[in-house]
Amino acid sequence: MKKIILTGDRPTGKLHVGHYVGSLKRRVELQNSGEYDDIFIMIADAQALTDNADNPEKVRQNIIEVALDYLSVGLDPAKSVLFIQSQIPELTELTFYYANLVTVSRLQRNPTVKSEIQMRGFQASIPVGFFTYPISQAADITAFKATTVPVGEDQAPMLEQCKEIVHKFNSVYGETLVDPQILLPDNAACLRLPGTDGKAKMSKSLGNCIYLSDPEEEVRKKIMNMFTDPNHLKVSDPGQVEGNPVFIYLDAFCRDELFAEYLPDYACLQELKDHYTRGGLGDVKVKKFLNNVMQEELAPIRARRHEWEQRIPEVYEILKTGSETAEKVAAQTLTDVKRAMKIDYFNDQALIAEQSERYGN
Numbered sequence: 001m002k003k004i005i006l007t008g009d010r011p012t013g014k015l016h017v018g019h020y021v022g023s024l025k026r027r028v029e030l031q032n033s034g035e036y037d038d039i040f041i042m043i044a045d046a047q048a049l050t051d052n053a054d055n056p057e058k059v060r061q062n063i064i065e066v067a068l069d070y071l072s073v074g075l076d077p078a079k080s081v082l083f084i085q086s087q088i089p090e091l092t093e094l095t096f097y098y099a100n101l102v103t104v105s106r107l108q109r110n111p112t113v114k115s116e117i118q119m120r121g122f123q124a125s126i127p128v129g130f131f132t133y134p135i136s137q138a139a140d141i142t143a144f145k146a147t148t149v150p151v152g153e154d155q156a157p158m159l160e161q162c163k164e165i166v167h168k169f170n171s172v173y174g175e176t177l178v179d180p181q182i183l184l185p186d187n188a189a190c191l192r193l194p195g196t197d198g199k200a201k202m203s204k205s206l207g208n209c210i211y212l213s214d215p216e217e218e219v220r221k222k223i224m225n226m227f228t229d230p231n232h233l234k235v236s237d238p239g240q241v242e243g244n245p246v247f248i249y250l251d252a253f254c255r256d257e258l259f260a261e262y263l264p265d266y267a268c269l270q271e272l273k274d275h276y277t278r279g280g281l282g283d284v285k286v287k288k289f290l291n292n293v294m295q296e297e298l299a300p301i302r303a304r305r306h307e308w309e310q311r312i313p314e315v316y317e318i319l320k321t322g323s324e325t326a327e328k329v330a331a332q333t334l335t336d337v338k339r340a341m342k343i344d345y346f347n348d349q350a351l352i353a354e355q356s357e358r359y360g361n
Contacts, residue, residue, distance in 0.1 A: 001178075005030060006146035008042030008085070011062035012052065015069040016209035017294070018193040018202035020301075021252045022152035026185055028074040030150065039080040040144045040326060041070065043319070046086045047136055050129035051120060067315050069212050072305035083322040085140065090330035094139035094337060095132070101168045102135055102161075110134055111157045119205075138162035142177045143330040150183040153192055154201070173340040193252060194245045198227030210294070212301055219298060223249075223291045228283045235282040241273045246286055253293050262292040 007027060009015060015024065031039055043066050048059045063084065070082060085091060107113060113133060117126055129136075137158050141149055142165075149159055159182045166177045194200055195208025202209050210222050228246050232239040241247045256268045266272045272289075275281045308315060338344040345351065 001147065002037040002145070003035060003148065004144060004146050004178075005036050005039045005148050005150065006042065006141050006144045006180075007040075007150050008044050008140070009066055010044045010048040011059055011066045012048050013062055013204040014065045014211045014213050016202055016204070016211045017249075017298075018152075018209065019069075020073065020212055021193055022185060023150055024069075024073045024075075026150050026183075027080075030148075030183075031074075031076060031079050036148070038144070038329075040146070040329075041075060041080050041082050042085050042140060042326075043067065043083070044085045044140070046091070047133060049086075050127055050133060050136075053127065053129075063319070064312065064315065065213075067319055068305050068308050071308045071315065071318075072212065072301045074304070077318045077322065081322045081325050082318055083326040084319055087323040088143070088327050088330050090327065090334040091136070091139045091143055093334060094143055094330075095136045097337060097341065098135050098138055098165050098169070099132060101165055101172070102132075106161070106164075107131060107134060110161055112154060113157075115154075119203075134158050134161040135165070138165040141180050142166060143333045144326070145178045145329075145333060146180045147178060148183050149180050153184060156182055156184070169337075169340075173337075176336055176340040194248055196222050196226045196245065198245050212298065213305055214298075216295060216299075216302070219294060220291050223294065224284075224287050226287060226290075228287075232283060236279050238279040239276040239281065239283075241277055246283070246290055247273060247276075249290055250286075250293065253290075253297055255293075258293055258296060263289045 005027075007023060009019060009023075027039075027041065030036060043063055045059050045063060048062075049056060052059055067082065071077075075082065113131065116130075116133075134157075138161065141159075141162050149162075151159065159180065163179060166179050169177050192200065193202050195202045195206055196210065197206070197208040199206060199208060210219055214222070223246075226245055226249075229240040229244050231237065250269055250272075254269050259266050259268065259272075263272070266275070272281070272286070276286065335344070339347070342348075
């Protein structure tokens with residue numbers, strides 16, 4: 001069996017460092033590993049419209065922002081298929097068929113859906129499209145016969161529901177769909193990067209993000225204003241490392257070789273943590289080091305983004321070509337699904353012959 005990846009992002013804004021450590025960086029590594037036969041990376045504009053139906057221009061404008069972020073982190077259209085979800089009509093048809101295999105109560109129990117509904121304040125006014133988001137995601141994954149789905153920890157319930165749909169479909173209609181496996185970040189700190197304000201999730205709506213496209217000075221400013229240990233009031237005070245956003249970011253981004261250049265008093269991150277824990281190390285010094293660490297990571301990304309910003313027509317052509325490639329693959333899956341469901345009437349010669357014989361033709 002081929003090894004195939006499907007992953008993507010909703011175009012509701014520029015991508016941030018939470019996206020980067022949670023999935024983007026890993027996607028580039030997987031893309032360049034040579035271990036996968038096909039890699040499909042989707043800009044999920046149709047899903048973005050489920051809670052932005054009254055503001056399609058927002059989604060439209062952010063298509064290019066997400067595409068630029070993809071290219072700037074190193075996703076290569078020669079190795080990965082970059083496409084736009086709404087340009088693949090087969091996904092909508094698959095979603096409709098899968099909806100018959102899922103109950104309302106099961107959707108209501110999905111932890112990701114529940115938390116998103118609460119965060120957006122939908123309550124009883126939740127759009128149906130948003131409510132059925134897990135079904136749409138299952139269509140995206142299965143349309144490309146994905147064997148692997150690299151996502152952040154918060155998306156695990158969505159993949160679990162996708163697997164349930166796959167098992168249900170295959171049990172009812174016969175082995176047709178591929179059962180996907182989740183691939184979480186291998187760095188525990190990357191499972192969920194907190195916001196700069198210390199809140200559990202980095203979110204565009206909460207304004208606590210560091211964006212991949214932020215200028216150098218903006219990144220520095222956000223880091224120097226980051227939430228730390230609220231009880232670490234004086235340099236001499238013992239500090240708390242666990243749950244401290246500054247150290248969580250260091251866990252995600254820091255490499256030991258950076259100490260020699262930016263903080264030579266320490267050989268590794270553990271030495272820095274030990275000093276902070278016993279007291280005598282100020283937050284400002286740690287934040288300055290974090291800024292240097294993150295600038296090292298983000299500088300080449302900013303540079304590549306600047307290059308691609310000068311080639312916008314080419315970016316749209318990449319998305320167009322990728323969407324055409326993706327549609328061919330999804331069309332074949334839809335053909336397989338309709339055959340399994342016995343609704344491929346005009347291609348079923350046995351059915352036509354049977355009915356002809358029945359009526360004496």
